[in-house]
Amino acid sequence: VSQLGSDKKPVGTTAYFLRVEHLMQCSSIAQKAEDWLKPSVILEAFEARAVRMSVACAQRLSKFANPEEGFLELSADLVEAAVAHCQLIVVSKFIEKLQQNIPGKGVKKQLEILCNIYALFLLHKHLGDFLSTGVISSKQASIANDQLRSLYSQVRPNAIALVDAFNYTDHFLGSVLGRYDGNVYPKLYEEAWKDPLNDSVVPDGFHEYIRPMLKQ
Amino acid sequence: GDHLASERKKANFDVDEMKIVWAGSRHAFEISDRIARLVASDLAFRKDNRTMLSRKELFKNTLRKAAYAWKRIIELRLTEEEASKLRFYVDEPAFTDLHWGMFVPAIKGQGTEEQQQKWLPLAYKMQIIGCYAQTELGHGSNVQGLETTATFDPQTDEFIINSPTLTSSKWWPGGLGKVSTHAVVYARLITDGQDHGVHGFIVQLRSLDDHLPLEGITIGDIGMKFGNGAYNTMDNGVLRFDNVRIPRNQMLMRVSRVTREGKYVHSNVPRQLVYGTMVFVRQTIVSDASCALSRAVCIATRYSAVRRQFGSQKGGVETQVIDYKTQQSRLFPLLASAYAFRFVGEWLKWLYTDVTERLQANDFSTLPEAHACTAGLKSLTTSATADAIEECRKLCGGHGYLCSSGLPELFAVYVPACTYEGDNIVLLLQVARFLMKT
Numbered sequence A: 001v002s003q004l005g006s007d008k009k010p011v012g013t014t015a016y017f018l019r020v021e022h023l024m025q026c027s028s029i030a031q032k033a034e035d036w037l038k039p040s041v042i043l044e045a046f047e048a049r050a051v052r053m054s055v056a057c058a059q060r061l062s063k064f065a066n067p068e069e070g071f072l073e074l075s076a077d078l079v080e081a082a083v084a085h086c087q088l089i090v091v092s093k094f095i096e097k098l099q100q101n102i103p104g105k106g107v108k109k110q111l112e113i114l115c116n117i118y119a120l121f122l123l124h125k126h127l128g129d130f131l132s133t134g135v136i137s138s139k140q141a142s143i144a145n146d147q148l149r150s151l152y153s154q155v156r157p158n159a160i161a162l163v164d165a166f167n168y169t170d171h172f173l174g175s176v177l178g179r180y181d182g183n184v185y186p187k188l189y190e191e192a193w194k195d196p197l198n199d200s201v202v203p204d205g206f207h208e209y210i211r212p213m214l215k216q
Numbered sequence B: 001g002d003h004l005a006s007e008r009k010k011a012n013f014d015v016d017e018m019k020i021v022w023a024g025s026r027h028a029f030e031i032s033d034r035i036a037r038l039v040a041s042d043l044a045f046r047k048d049n050r051t052m053l054s055r056k057e058l059f060k061n062t063l064r065k066a067a068y069a070w071k072r073i074i075e076l077r078l079t080e081e082e083a084s085k086l087r088f089y090v091d092e093p094a095f096t097d098l099h100w101g102m103f104v105p106a107i108k109g110q111g112t113e114e115q116q117q118k119w120l121p122l123a124y125k126m127q128i129i130g131c132y133a134q135t136e137l138g139h140g141s142n143v144q145g146l147e148t149t150a151t152f153d154p155q156t157d158e159f160i161i162n163s164p165t166l167t168s169s170k171w172w173p174g175g176l177g178k179v180s181t182h183a184v185v186y187a188r189l190i191t192d193g194q195d196h197g198v199h200g201f202i203v204q205l206r207s208l209d210d211h212l213p214l215e216g217i218t219i220g221d222i223g224m225k226f227g228n229g230a231y232n233t234m235d236n237g238v239l240r241f242d243n244v245r246i247p248r249n250q251m252l253m254r255v256s257r258v259t260r261e262g263k264y265v266h267s268n269v270p271r272q273l274v275y276g277t278m279v280f281v282r283q284t285i286v287s288d289a290s291c292a293l294s295r296a297v298c299i300a301t302r303y304s305a306v307r308r309q310f311g312s313q314k315g316g317v318e319t320q321v322i323d324y325k326t327q328q329s330r331l332f333p334l335l336a337s338a339y340a341f342r343f344v345g346e347w348l349k350w351l352y353t354d355v356t357e358r359l360q361a362n363d364f365s366t367l368p369e370a371h372a373c374t375a376g377l378k379s380l381t382t383s384a385t386a387d388a389i390e391e392c393r394k395l396c397g398g399h400g401y402l403c404s405s406g407l408p409e410l411f412a413v414y415v416p417a418c419t420y421e422g423d424n425i426v427l428l429l430q431v432a433r434f435l436m437k438t
Helices: A010-026 A033-037 A039-061 A067-072 A073-101 A106-123 A126-134 A139-165 A182-191 A206-215 B005-010 B016-021 B026-040 B055-075 B078-091 B095-110 B113-124 B273-306 B325-360 B367-395 B397-401 B405-419 B424-437
Strands: B130-133 B147-153 B156-162 B180-192 B192-202 B217-221 B237-242 B242-245 B255-260 B265-267
Touching: A010 A067, A010 A073, A010 B026, A010 B255, A033 A039, A033 A106, A039 A067, A039 A073, A039 A106, A067 A073, A073 A106, A073 B325, A106 A126, A106 B397, A126 A139, A139 B055, A139 B424, A206 B055, B005 B242, B016 B424, B026 B078, B055 B078, B055 B095, B078 B095, B095 B180, B095 B192, B095 B273, B156 B180, B156 B192, B192 B242, B237 B265, B255 B273, B273 B325, B273 B367, B325 B367, B367 B397, B367 B405, B397 B405
Parallel strands: B130 B180, B147 B180
Antiparallel strands: B147 B156, B156 B242, B180 B192, B217 B237, B255 B265
């Protein structure tokens, strides 16, 4: 932030700082639930939130005579600004991935749904940031949450296939609950009997410690 | 020496008085302090080797401790309050938790006077060991979905307890796998072809002579659980019934009963009585949350004062981690939560007595609110505490991952609280339902 306006340009994942003027004063155009499916709407909201949180910290930091002292004092807020920046990175990379050619029937569509779920889930979870920085209104927040709920319904029929895509063998996953064929309960029951405690019906220690109690 | 002496000198409040506030009263503090020292000073209660024992050794050791604790309780003529404090400081999940915490209260809550007179003395003297067999392999939070059946046979004046499917196997009840001789079993009551929903029955599981399971009963341990040590000191069990017969009078009949002819009769004691027990159990869970949270916070706070990292100017002494705002912003809200949960737990104790008194006076007006409120507080405090213990592990840096830090085992023992006695999300929905109705 301190280099903004100088000839040292922000690069890489901080490139959005180049548009700091716009991002400091824009407000989201989302009017309808569908608007929250647009990558541009999502991206702008996340970028504006990240920029505004960084700039706010920088402004408060500038009031300290000793910057190092200021950094320590404000570090909890700085962490939140850092989180906002990093979440933006993940969201933007997901959106970039979807702009590439992705073969396979319905594959890209599913990934778009997951991308929107990831973004809107974060937006809802960190709503305080988005509202307090004025990036979105509480009305926009509410329709975003409605959209998120509808996205869950779209994932539901595809959920098992989506985790099948990880292509894990039962051996590698090592989980009765997550076994490929879903035959969970009989297998849980079967596994139980392998425990060393089940070597005998009457456990070691019963006669020595418990029987005297029962018989006293 | 006391590395934290300089820290303690900084305090600007009276610690001894705060101890009383935390304990709840001077009386509670004195008992807790005395019993804590008693347990800490007795080598028989050592617990630093739990993570090194095999499961069989660990379990046998738990039986030894439980028997030893019982002997000490009798020798020292401890009161019920002192005995429960002793079990708290022994700090090891064991069959005794369910015998005293669920089996006895269930008989007290749902047994008729005669049934209490018959079973409670046996339970109090530990001449029988009981557990609470409700949850099944296929059903947990939805009690009304349980599949185990109890069909009345008017010919023999008995109930036939049966596990019709694999998923109806009882699964999880603590103490069931290896130790318990009896259980309160929850099953669908069926009489003259009618299903009257889930009711409780006292069922003997094992012979009191050779401890072998009785005819038609299959019992075992459900296998290792999360963490080494932790809940593996407990024989959570699996139980299947193959048409096991019990006398009719072993149905807990305070709320409803079946006559000799097999007629289902609702006694005038309303079903809500069961809620009283539920409020009691949830109140203990909330106060457990404050205890578990305070242990994690105590470890993380002290270590954060000991641990120094970065911050030194020109090679001087590094900064204490507890002086970093980021550490404070993560740790101090958890410290505050420990006290917050403590005081809401104290209020719940009051609420429980209030609900019980109102039930005695047939006043059910506050019951739905009390039920929703305790469901929500159980959910909120246990979720927050489980997350907080994990946060405290991270607050201790890499060393928090060592078993010797105490945090892995505390986490492993504590996190089941988020799903037992009602899944936390399901409980919050009960609160929401009540809010919408309101």
